[in-house]
Amino acid sequence: FTDVLSKQLICPICLEIFNKPVVILPCEHNLCRKCANELYQPSLFHARTTMLVSSGRFRCPSCRHDVVLDRHGVYGLQRNLLVENIIDIYKEEVSNTSPLPPPPPPAQVTCSDHEDEKVNIYCLTCQVPTCSLCKVFGAHQSCQVAPLSDVYQQQKDQLSDGVASLMAFSDKIQSLINELEETCRNIEVCAVQWKQRILK
Template sequence: MENLEKQLICPICLEMFTKPVVILPCQHNLCRKCANDVFQASNPYLPTRSGSLTSGGRFRCPSCRHEVVLDRHGVYGLQRNLLVENIIDMFKQESSSSKPAPERKEETPMCDVHEDEKINIYCVTHGVPTCSMCKVFGAHKDCEVAPISSIYQTKKTELSDGIAMMVGNNDRMQGIISQLEEACRAIEENGRRQKTLVCEKFDHLYSILEDKKRQMSQKVTAEQEEKVNYIRGLTRKYGDHLEESCKIVELGIQTMEDFPINMLFAPYALRIAEASSTAHLDKVERGYEDMDHYSVNFKKERKALRTIDFDEEDEDAEGGTEEGEGVQTVSGGAAVTATSSQPSAPQQISSSPSAAKSAAST
């Protein structure tokens, strides 16, 4: 029994474990009160409620120095060691049965004024117990008194009712605490879900902007390639005409040097006149190479993006609006407002080869 008692000693208070007994992750045991004291000493700045920690923290086991990490329930989140508690009960029963029961003596309180008189009545006027002599000859002779047994039963009933009320209040408080903890978990889960929905809406908005950017870039690229191809084709025509003119000039010079008389029979002047004329070739008018008509002004769109905020009304939005729609509503009350229409480009002047040809001067 002595060896068993040594195993049931708490390393903190050096007394036998007092229930409830908690078991640490390192398998060592502590009284929950002692564990709470160690926890408070290791975490002095954590908030407490009625002297007990309610938020997570950590401390080291006093037996093996193993670090114990607790959740938001603090020490009350540790598991009770019911086996050790049962062993303690069995040990106490065995110890009490092996020792002779002491004789219980009921001591009756005596009056302070009349030392030989027992206290057997209760002064209702002053609210104190007293003896019969005090009622007959003493300070309570004009007071209202009652039998002490009836007052005892009344006080006992009041105390029992008060304890029952406190127990009920504690149960209600525990229920409220459980509801508040559940509300916290629900808020966290709803917050994560709403943030995911907001991110999805913004990702969809990004994809719309990326598609619009690609479409507008393709439009600029298409006109750029059209104009570049037209200019290169026109450059080849002018090059061919220049090459033909050079050949005619060279042939004319050779004719004048070798066969002057042939100039009277060959229409060289007409051929030179035709070669000198560029009326049949297109000419590019001034500003044809400009691409300024594709300028974009996003002033309205920037203003709309800066006004994006959560909607006060609870409206569910369908996923993904078509191009040109102005409002997207995020589930849970977030509204995204943006105008997807773009400013119209200025009228294009001679932006195609056919227009350039029609505007060419002769």
């Protein structure tokens, strides 16, 4: 049950459990207010996504519905207190039922060619992570590189955008299925009515 619930509490932008405050959009989808604010500000997202983009509005990442904001920006969106309460209950339930030790800090990856040199850049030409010395003295001198953290964030944003597109497509398919089921029910009702008329 907790696994199913946790999936319903995932923000489509940061792909993590909603961080409070949680805001509800006019289309009834939810976002962390921090994520909504990032989505709303072109200066933060301009080069990383195509979801955005005119002042005073943005598109819901789940259904692509246009969200028009007033002069208060994302702070004018209503908080979803119900979801926030559910998050509190969920976190309390998880902490009570499965107390886990804190995860160890991630190990810092070092370069295989330069001992003790941290891997901190990404070679865009070879599409591999590497270190600064490899760019200056090593095999990637003539390659185009970028900070590893920037590439990570860009790929995370692209993944988030892809997930949002898939969710929107899934919603459209479900809507089409519902329409077809309704059509089938109407046909069955009409068939019964015509059969009754013929028998009379």
